Amino acid sequence: MPILEIRNLFIEVEGKPILKGINLTVAEGETIILFGPNGVGKSSLFMAIMGFPKYKIKKGQIIFKGTDITHLPASDRARMGIGMSFQRPPSIKGIKLNGLSEIINSDKDNGDRIDYYSKMLKLDQHLKRDINLGFSGGEVKRSEIFQLLLQNPLLSLIDEPESGVDVENISILGKAIKRLLHKEDRLTKRRNSGIIITHTGLILNYLNADMGYMLIDGCLTCSGNAREIFELIQKQGYRECQNCLKKK
Amino acid sequence: MSELLKKEIKKRDRAKMLNVGFDVEEKQRSASYTLLNDQEIGPRTSSRAIELLSIGRALEKYPEFMKKFLWKLVKGNKDEYTQSVVNARPVGYFIRVKPGHKAILPLQSCFYIKAERFKQEVHNLIVMEEGSSLNVINGCASADYVNAGVHIGVTEIYIKKNAYLSYTMIHDWSEEVEVRPRTGIFVDDHATFVSNYISIKGSKITQSYPTCHLKGKDSSGVFNSLIYAPENSVYDIGARVILDGRDSRAEVVSRSISGGGQVIARGELIGNKKSIRAHLECSGMLLNNKGSITAIPILEAHHPEVDMSHEASVGKIAEEEIYYLMSRGISEEEAISLIVRGFLDTKILGLPPAIEKEVEKTINMLDHSF
Numbered sequence: 202m203p204i205l206e207i208r209n210l211f212i213e214v215e216g217k218p219i220l221k222g223i224n225l226t227v228a229e230g231e232t233i234i235l236f237g238p239n240g241v242g243k244s245s246l247f248m249a250i251m252g253f254p255k256y257k258i259k260k261g262q263i264i265f266k267g268t269d270i271t272h273l274p275a276s277d278r279a280r281m282g283i284g285m286s287f288q289r290p291p292s293i294k295g296i297k298l299n300g301l302s303e304i305i306n307s308d309k310d311n312g313d314r315i316d317y318y319s320k321m322l323k324l325d326q327h328l329k330r331d332i333n334l335g336f337s338g339g340e341v342k343r344s345e346i347f348q349l350l351l352q353n354p355l356l357s358l359i360d361e362p363e364s365g366v367d368v369e370n371i372s373i374l375g376k377a378i379k380r381l382l383h384k385e386d387r388l389t390k391r392r393n394s395g396i397i398i399t400h401t402g403l404i405l406n407y408l409n410a411d412m413g414y415m416l417i418d419g420c421l422t423c424s425g426n427a428r429e430i431f432e433l434i435q436k437q438g439y440r441e442c443q444n445c446l447k448k449k
Numbered sequence: 450m451s452e453l454l455k456k457e458i459k460k461r462d463r464a465k466m467l468n469v470g471f472d473v474e475e476k477q478r479s480a481s482y483t484l485l486n487d488q489e490i491g492p493r494t495s496s497r498a499i500e501l502l503s504i505g506r507a508l509e510k511y512p513e514f515m516k517k518f519l520w521k522l523v524k525g526n527k528d529e530y531t532q533s534v535v536n537a538r539p540v541g542y543f544i545r546v547k548p549g550h551k552a553i554l555p556l557q558s559c560f561y562i563k564a565e566r567f568k569q570e571v572h573n574l575i576v577m578e579e580g581s582s583l584n585v586i587n588g589c590a591s592a593d594y595v596n597a598g599v600h601i602g603v604t605e606i607y608i609k610k611n612a613y614l615s616y617t618m619i620h621d622w623s624e625e626v627e628v629r630p631r632t633g634i635f636v637d638d639h640a641t642f643v644s645n646y647i648s649i650k651g652s653k654i655t656q657s658y659p660t661c662h663l664k665g666k667d668s669s670g671v672f673n674s675l676i677y678a679p680e681n682s683v684y685d686i687g688a689r690v691i692l693d694g695r696d697s698r699a700e701v702v703s704r705s706i707s708g709g710g711q712v713i714a715r716g717e718l719i720g721n722k723k724s725i726r727a728h729l730e731c732s733g734m735l736l737n738n739k740g741s742i743t744a745i746p747i748l749e750a751h752h753p754e755v756d757m758s759h760e761a762s763v764g765k766i767a768e769e770e771i772y773y774l775m776s777r778g779i780s781e782e783e784a785i786s787l788i789v790r791g792f793l794d795t796k797i798l799g800l801p802p803a804i805e806k807e808v809e810k811t812i813n814m815l816d817h818s819f
Contacts, residue, residue: 251776252775252776253772253776255768274775274780274781275772275775275776276775276776276778276779276780276781276784278776279775279776279777279778279779280778284776284777285776287773287776290773291767291769291770291773293770293773293774293788293791294791294792294794295788295790295791295792295793295794295796296787296788296790296791300787301774301777304777304778304779305777305778331791348777352777352778
């Protein structure tokens with residue numbers, strides 16, 4: 202049984218159609234990369250899977266672990282095992298990263314996880330600060346992956362983990378995402394799946410993806426080996442993909 | 450002392466008093482003053498350096514001294530409310546801290562209405578002698594079995610050179626109670642006044658606009674308020690600070706949430722001397738469309754070398770923040786309550802631990818308000 206199945210999904214944002222008939226299946230333990238030019242709706246697809254009402258589902262279904270979650274609130278989806286690393290998360294005054302971490306970690310029996318993962322992501326000094334308030338680009342990304350590690354979701358939606366991040370931080374993030382997606386485990390033991398949006402492709406230097414997909418004009422137009430698709434984009438740019446789409 | 454309070458204060462009223470930080474057991478308190486309707490209990494103090502008397506007793510004991518201080522910072526003919534205090538039999542407290550004495554434990558007071566439609570008229574005077582320091586926690590409340598009433602409190606505060614006073618008020622009134630504090634503060638050289646106002650239960654109307662005169666050089670005045678206005682409540686509150694001393698500093702910070710009530714957050718800074726610094730900050734959050742928040746900041750400069758600023762923001766609770774928390778597995782209600790509690794962060798007040806604990810307890814009660 203696939204962990205995630207998206208069937209003919211149509212999404213509108215403030216009355217404007219964004220996604221037009223997406224079909225996508227993610228298997229257990231699978232990591233896939235989502236490519237596409239800016240503003241095509243990659244993040245919107247994540248928002249819709251996570252369940253944010255601003256991203257209106259006009260048609261289609263989202264099935265998670267065999268259950269139709271199309272109309273469930275985000276908090277239920279998170280509890281079922283979907284997690285998201287935001288590209289630009291809000292900062293929240295008066296709520297400490299530590300406070301939120303404790304809430305996320307409260308259903309796990311091990312309290313040391315906060316200590317362990319915060320050190321892994323060099324965030325132990327940030328725990329007592331308000332969430333994302335005054336965090337640098339790299340700190341925001343590390344905090345997002347840190348929260349996902351605590352959540353340990355079956356499906357991680359990771360939106361541009363390396364944008365605005367320096368080299369040293371990318372290496373920390375790469376290793377942490379590898380851990381999050383069970384990349385160190387044997388294939389048969391791998392449970393956690395992930396969808397990663399990347400522009401720079403740098404994250405591919407740290408982990409192997411099973412599949413790559415191209416999102417253009419609200420449709421998934423092409424799929425294949427993630428590294429090959431990325432090399433193609435680097436060589437030809439997205440324009441070639443759009444031309445290819447027209448021919449189809 | 451505790452025995453006296455326990456004898457006079459009925460069990461059913463004690464819990465309510467504890468909600469506003471007044472502890473009948475007097476744990477961690479240096480002195481207590483209680484006013485039940487117009488009946489004064491105590492006042493007594495465990496420290497010789499802190500004089501605490503009822504204002505009536507102080508008038509008998511120090512007639513000349515009192516004449517020098519009373520009705521100077523708040524004028525008796527200011528409005529109908531101050532006038533009614535002029536005409537009433539004087540009740541309230543007189544606090545004087547001896548020069549150089551720095552009290553560690555807070556002084557607590559409670560103004561409590563326990564009779565329907567009672568009109569409580571209070572006159573308080575605080576004199577902080579040179580180099581002294583004190584934390585006061587004022588709990589104001591009405592009994593659960595009271596619906597309507599009036600509380601008028603005139604308070605005059607003198608802070609002499611190098612002295613420090615932090616003055617925290619926690620209010621918990623019934624729905625139909627009218628609350629009209631009238632406060633004037635005088636701050637001398639290098640002295641500091643800090644006011645914290647916390648109210649989350651609402652009342653028919655709470656209207657307060659203290660005036661703080663920063664007369665001394667390098668004096669400072671800070672006014673913080675945390676407010677939650679439930680449906681059918683009105684808060685018209687703020688502070689006016691007149692910066693007359695060279696290098697004096699003022700800060701007025703207001704955080705208010707409307708859960709359906711009306712909030713008018715005022716602030717007025719008047720800069721008259723060289724090198725003064727003053728900042729006004731007002732943030733408001735609306736949880737629904739039944740209520741309203743109006744921010745009225747006023748900055749007035751009379752000297753070219755002043756540094757004055759203000760920031761005001763009013764808006765609904767950020768949906769983006771709610772969904773962010775929901776994506777971590779937190780329910781919508783819990784997410785809202787976390788954001789609201791964070792918005793009314795008690796850490797911004799910089800309170801001494803004993804008072805911080807009480808204020809936090811009050812804010813935690815918000816969880817049951819949605």
